Amino acid sequence: MPRLDANHPVAAVLTGLLDRFRVEREIPPLAPDERLDGKLALVTGGASGLGFATSVDLARRGARVLLADRREPERARDRAVALGVPPDRIEPMQVDLSDLDDVDRLAADLARQGARIDRLVLNAAIVPTVARTTPQGLDEMFVVNYLSSFALVTRLLENGALPRDRRPGDVPRVVVVSSEAHRWSQGVPPVRLDAPRDGSPRRVLAWYGTYKLMLTTFAWELARRTQVDGSPRVSVLALCPGAMRTGIARELPAPLRVPLDGLMRLFFQDPFVADEPVLHLACSRALEGRTAVYLHRMAVKQVDPRAADEGAARALWERSEAVLAAWQEPVSPPAGSPSREAPSSAGRSAVRG
Numbered sequence: 001m002p003r004l005d006a007n008h009p010v011a012a013v014l015t016g017l018l019d020r021f022r023v024e025r026e027i028p029p030l031a032p033d034e035r036l037d038g039k040l041a042l043v044t045g046g047a048s049g050l051g052f053a054t055s056v057d058l059a060r061r062g063a064r065v066l067l068a069d070r071r072e073p074e075r076a077r078d079r080a081v082a083l084g085v086p087p088d089r090i091e092p093m094q095v096d097l098s099d100l101d102d103v104d105r106l107a108a109d110l111a112r113q114g115a116r117i118d119r120l121v122l123n124a125a126i127v128p129t130v131a132r133t134t135p136q137g138l139d140e141m142f143v144v145n146y147l148s149s150f151a152l153v154t155r156l157l158e159n160g161a162l163p164r165d166r167r168p169g170d171v172p173r174v175v176v177v178s179s180e181a182h183r184w185s186q187g188v189p190p191v192r193l194d195a196p197r198d199g200s201p202r203r204v205l206a207w208y209g210t211y212k213l214m215l216t217t218f219a220w221e222l223a224r225r226t227q228v229d230g231s232p233r234v235s236v237l238a239l240c241p242g243a244m245r246t247g248i249a250r251e252l253p254a255p256l257r258v259p260l261d262g263l264m265r266l267f268f269q270d271p272f273v274a275d276e277p278v279l280h281l282a283c284s285r286a287l288e289g290r291t292a293v294y295l296h297r298m299a300v301k302q303v304d305p306r307a308a309d310e311g312a313a314r315a316l317w318e319r320s321e322a323v324l325a326a327w328q329e330p331v332s333p334p335a336g337s338p339s340r341e342a343p344s345s346a347g348r349s350a351v352r353g
């Protein structure tokens with residue numbers, strides 16, 4: 001009998017449905033006094049779906065939330081206020097994560113304003129069904145789902161808006177919204193990280209898994225690079241929220257999207273329920289002093305061994321820096337060169353391995 005490819009949309013939906021029943025809760029709900037009063041949070045892709053629910057629920061736990069999104073973050077703030085969130089707890093921030101100049105601008109603005117981020121939730125992602133090119137000539141899905149997170153975190157660490165000088169117990173947390181799809185991934189592209197992507201709807205979930213694997217590998221390397229004598233200066237945590245009813249499949253062709261929307265409405269979780277692991281990673285006292293913890297819904301799991309591989313993670317970090325450096329200081333590759341990745345700009349990085 002032919003096996004269904006794990007990256008086929010039907011297999012992905014069935015897996016999401018089954019996980020609702022087979023992943024059992026291991027962690028108790030947060031206590032009411034596990035709060036973030038006086039803390040500053042930044043949520044990417046905060047205007048809809050999981051990002052919106054997370055922004056609202058972080059604000060309800062006392063945080064001041066910078067809700068960053070590309071379209072009308074002000075309207076998202078109004079919707080949050082309509083849900084009872086005090087207006088001064090949500091600050092809309094316009095950012096297009098597909099534009100690396102805009103990511104740089106956001107990081108620079110935050111540093112100029114003296115922001116010190118306590119919780120950074122890397123949530124934004126897209127599932128595009130055609131390959132689109134960013135202002136820097138890169139693939140949009142590669143940039144939104146992976147490279148913008150790498151760029152944002154490294155910039156914020158370099159400029160101090162993500163501080164690394166806090167006492168243990170008060171270190172900032174980076175919460176990475178990954179997906180179990182990172183396990184089904186075919187792996188990091190061996191030749192070019194920024195290779196032109198086959199944009200067909202049939203392949204989009206395979207790329208989605210690839211970028212989630214890259215994001216999780218980056219997160220575990222960040223966790224290693226931000227430890228001093230075994231003690232985290234930044235706590236790096238990741239999760240898969242499980243299948244949710246959100247707009248993430250909005251670009252799929254109607255024959256796939258319409259039945260998927262029906263299934264989502266019937267069986268997938270509301271983002272205000274599915275955000276529980278995000279809230280847990282952001283607020284739980286039990287995670288003080290911990291780093292590199294991964295939750296699948298409310299159960300602790302190991303990440304895929306490829307994401308925990310130190311050699312692969314170092315290489316990915318250097319290759320990511322090289323893609324950023326190639327965009328910042330354009331180099332003409334020799335004729336016929338298969339790669340735009342420039343030699344590593346390791347000397348630039350303030351985040352050492």
Ligand SMILES: NC(=O)c1ccc[n+]([C@@H]2O[C@H](COP(=O)([O-])OP(=O)(O)OC[C@H]3O[C@@H](n4cnc5c(N)ncnc54)[C@H](OP(=O)(O)O)[C@@H]3O)[C@@H](O)[C@H]2O)c1
Pocket residue numbers: 044045046047048049050051068069070071095096097098099122123124125126144177178179180240241242243244245246247248249271
């Ligand atoms: N839905 C699921 O079943 C599921 C399962 C596992 C993991 N996840 C993960 O959960 C996270 C949230 O997804 P979701 O389901 O909540 O999807 P969603 O409703 O589509 O939310 C994604 C948000 O990111 C924003 N965004 C997209 N491109 C952007 C850009 N260039 N700049 C700034 N913001 C941008 C979107 O804005 P626009 O509305 O303008 O596009 C949207 O507000 C993602 O990381 C996803 O991979 C989802």
